[in-house]
Amino acid sequence: xxxxxxxxxxxxxxxxxxxxxxxxxxxxxxxxxxxxxxxxxxxxxxxxxxxxxxxxxxxxxxxxxxxxxxxxxxxxxxxxxxxxxxxxxxxxxxxxxxxxxxxxxxxxxxxxxxxxxxxxxxxxxxxxxxxxxxxxxxxxxxxxxxxxxxxxxxxxxxxxxxxxxxxxxxxxxxxxxxxxxxxxxxxxxxxxxxxxxxxxxxxxxxxxxxxxxxxxxxxxxxxxxxxxxxxxxxxxxxxxxxxxxxxxxxxxxxxxxxxxxxxxxxxxxxxxxxxxxxxxxxxxxxxxxxxxxxxxxxxxxxxxxxxxxxxxxxxxxxxxxxxxxxxxxxxxxxxxxxxxxxxxxxxxxxxxxxxxxxxxxxxxxxxxxxxxxxxxxxxxxxxxxxxxxxxxxxxxxxxxxxxxxxxxxxxxxxxxxxxxxxxxxxxxxxxxxxxxxxxxxxxxxxxxxxxxxxxxxx
Ligand code: ARG
Numbered sequence: 001x002x003x004x005x006x007x008x009x010x011x012x013x014x015x016x017x018x019x020x021x022x023x024x025x026x027x028x029x030x031x032x033x034x035x036x037x038x039x040x041x042x043x044x045x046x047x048x049x050x051x052x053x054x055x056x057x058x059x060x061x062x063x064x065x066x067x068x069x070x071x072x073x074x075x076x077x078x079x080x081x082x083x084x085x086x087x088x089x090x091x092x093x094x095x096x097x098x099x100x101x102x103x104x105x106x107x108x109x110x111x112x113x114x115x116x117x118x119x120x121x122x123x124x125x126x127x128x129x130x131x132x133x134x135x136x137x138x139x140x141x142x143x144x145x146x147x148x149x150x151x152x153x154x155x156x157x158x159x160x161x162x163x164x165x166x167x168x169x170x171x172x173x174x175x176x177x178x179x180x181x182x183x184x185x186x187x188x189x190x191x192x193x194x195x196x197x198x199x200x201x202x203x204x205x206x207x208x209x210x211x212x213x214x215x216x217x218x219x220x221x222x223x224x225x226x227x228x229x230x231x232x233x234x235x236x237x238x239x240x241x242x243x244x245x246x247x248x249x250x251x252x253x254x255x256x257x258x259x260x261x262x263x264x265x266x267x268x269x270x271x272x273x274x275x276x277x278x279x280x281x282x283x284x285x286x287x288x289x290x291x292x293x294x295x296x297x298x299x300x301x302x303x304x305x306x307x308x309x310x311x312x313x314x315x316x317x318x319x320x321x322x323x324x325x326x327x328x329x330x331x332x333x334x335x336x337x338x339x340x341x342x343x344x345x346x347x348x349x350x351x352x353x354x355x356x357x358x359x360x361x362x363x364x365x366x367x368x369x370x371x372x373x374x375x376x377x378x379x380x381x382x383x384x385x386x387x388x389x390x391x392x393x394x395x396x397x398x399x400x401x402x403x404x405x406x407x408x409x410x411x412x413x414x415x416x417x418x419x420x421x422x423x424x425x426x427x428x429x430x431x432x433x434x435x436x437x438x439x440x441x442x443x444x445x446x447x448x449x450x451x452x453x454x455x456x457x458x
Contacts, residue, residue, distance in 0.1 A: 003082040006092060025324050026079050029086040031331060033072050035121035036086050036114070037065050040094075042217035043109055043197060052108060052207050057101040064098040065090075085324075086118075087111045108209050110201035112231040112319040117197050119326070121218065123240060126334045127189040133341035134182040134247075135458050138175050140348035142451050142458075145171040149447040152429045153268065153358035154367055161365030164429045167353055168447040174254050175454055181247035188243055192236035195220035199230035202318035231319040234312055237330045241305040244333045245298075251340050252298040255291035258351070262288045268361070270352040290347060294340045301336050304329035362429050363403055366394050371426040371435065372404055379418045389416045 005011070015023075041062060048058035068090055071077040083089045088111070095102030145168035155165035195215035198204065204227045211223035224230040261268035271288055279285035307329045311322055369390050376386035390404075393415045397404055404412075405427040412419045425431045437443040440450075 003080055003092075006083070006088050020084075021081060023084065023321070024081045025085045025327065026081055026083065026089055028328055028331065029115075029324075030072075030079055030089070031327075032086050032115075032118040032122055033077075033090065034069070035118040035125075036090055037069050038121060039114060039117045039197065039218065040065055040090070040105060042214045044105055045217060046210050046213045047104075047107060047207075049213065050208050050210050052209070053101075053104050057104050060098040060101045061094065061105055064094045064102060067097060068093050085111070085115075087114050108200060108205040108207040109197070110199075110231070112201050113196045113199040113227075115323075116199070116231055116233070117195060117218070119234075119330070120192050120194075120196070120220075120236060123236065123330070123334075124189055124193060126338075127185050127240070130334070130337060130341065131182055131185055131189075133338060133345060134178055134185070137341055137345035137348065138178050138182070138454070139458055140345050141171050141175040141178070142454050144348055144351065145169070145175065145454075146448060146451045148353060149444045149451070151353055151355050151358060152362050152433060153353075154362040154365060155442070161362070161367050163370055164362040164367045164432045165442040166433055166444055166447050167355075167358065168444070168451070169442040172447060172450050172454060174250075177250040177253075178247070179454070179457060181243065181250060184243040184246065185240075188236060188239045190221075191239065193219075193221045194224045195222070196224045196230035196233075198223060199227035202228055202231050228318040232315065232317050232323070234308065234323060234326050237326050238305070238308045238312060241301065241308050241329065241333050244337045245302045245305045247337060248294075248298040248301040248340060251344055252295040254344070255295040258291040258347075259288050259295070262286075266361070267354055267357050269354060271347065272350045272352075275347055275350070290343050294343060297336050297340055301333050304333040359429065363405070366397060366404060368404060368427045368429070368432045369394055371432045372423065374435075375423055375426045376416055376418065381416070381418065 005015070044053070044058050044061040044065075047053040048055055053061075068077065071093075077089075077093070079089055080092075083092050091102065091106060094105060147168075148171065149166055149168035151167035152164050153167050153170065154161040155163050155170070195211065195218055197214045197218075198209050198211040215221075215223040224233075258269070258271065260266055262271055271291075273286070275288070275290040276286045277289045279287065308326060311325050315322060372393065373383065373386040373390045376389060377383050381389070393404060393407070393412065396411070396415075397407065400407075405424065409419070409421055409423070412423060426435065434443050437446060439446070
């Protein structure tokens with residue numbers, strides 16, 4: 001293949017070898033080959049139907065692109081750093097194969113609108129895959145929440161036992177986070193779904209192009225509005241990384257809880273051996289590596305968001321070579337999120353809750369103190385006074401080393417004379433969770449209803 005620069009006309013000396021390597025992007029942007037070919041097909045078809053190139057040229061361009069596509073797929077395509085990027089590698093190979101018609105493909109087009117199109121096509125596909133992965137993670141959470149709708153565990157604030165909740169309720173809280181992540185990705189895909197082709201280098205082109213046609217051929221909702229913006233806009237990549245960083249942040253929170261729960265001190269759940277590794281020195285160890293790594297990889301994706309924001313900050317219109325730096329962060333954000341969602345979705349169904357341990361933990365730490373206060377309020381005590389009475393009872397419990405439910409009726413009555421034997425109905429864990437019986441509450445029947453509603457939004 002000829003390695004001659006496609007833009008070499010005005011140059012008198014060869015590019016410095018270091019500069020060639022420094023400015024090249026082909027080592028990473030070859031990942032856009034499929035989309036680049038897809039875009040070239042649409043562009044060639046449009047040029048032919050607008051009469052800019054002949055039908056014969058179009059046919060040979062299309063068949064040349066077919067050949068190149070299969071060479072790339074089979075690994076036979078020879079990528080060259082001298083040809084800088086994916087666009088010029090493919091164009092040079094095309095001209096090699098079909099001659100002069102190949103040189104006509106770039107009519108009315110620039111790499112600037114070409115690359116803007118390629119990344120949008122690529123990201124649109126990837127978001128589709130990520131949304132499917134989010135669906136399977138959510139579906140796994142919903143299934144587990146349903147089967148654990150009666151399992152009682154301590155609910156925490158400040159990581160201190162607060163009130164009893166059902167494990168299913170906790171899992172559905174995770175599910176809500178991922179549901180919002182899914183809708184953010186959908187929004188992002190919707191907003192990026194406009195076709196920059198036709199913007200050419202920055203100002204548009206003098207040929208009678210049909211932008212509606214290329215947009216339609218590539219499945220875009222419409223062509224972009226402004227040529228300058230079209231070649232410089234990378235909002236969609238930033239927006240994606242922001243949604244990805246937030247999703248990773250959610251996964252890191254869930255992973256952190258898994259890590260805490262698998263510790264010997266909590267022992268709330270067990271993870272299957274295949275998700276853990278041992279220690280080379282401590283024979284007793286079973287480390288929750290997968291959730292730990294998900295937690296750790298969040299840093300990469302958050303970093304990619306900052307990279308892209310910083311890349312774009314203060315950039316003048318229109319295209320600048322800086323934008324070539326958009327790809328590696330974007331690719332890695334997609335790859336990392338994909339792997340983490342895959343691992344998470346696969347791990348959830350194999351989480352084994354230790355129900356007795358969870359229940360036992362909920363019965364310590366005065367988790368039903370608020371229930372006692374609510375009981376007093378229902379008997380006419382003002383909430384602040386009730387809060388005070390229960391506080392005194394808790395202090396007594398701490399002194400004696402017993403929970404409220406373990407106190408005698410007489411002891412409880414010494415704090416509030418209106419307390420009667422039915423107080424023990426609200427001091428039990430089951431009574432406490434079942435009483436929170438409203439939309440969004442932790443009662444088992446509410447959790448089951450919420451799971452059904454959540455499943456309908458998958
Ligand atoms: N490799 C370039 C990029 O990723 C393609 C566009 C280059 N355009 C240019 N005029 N140098 O941004």
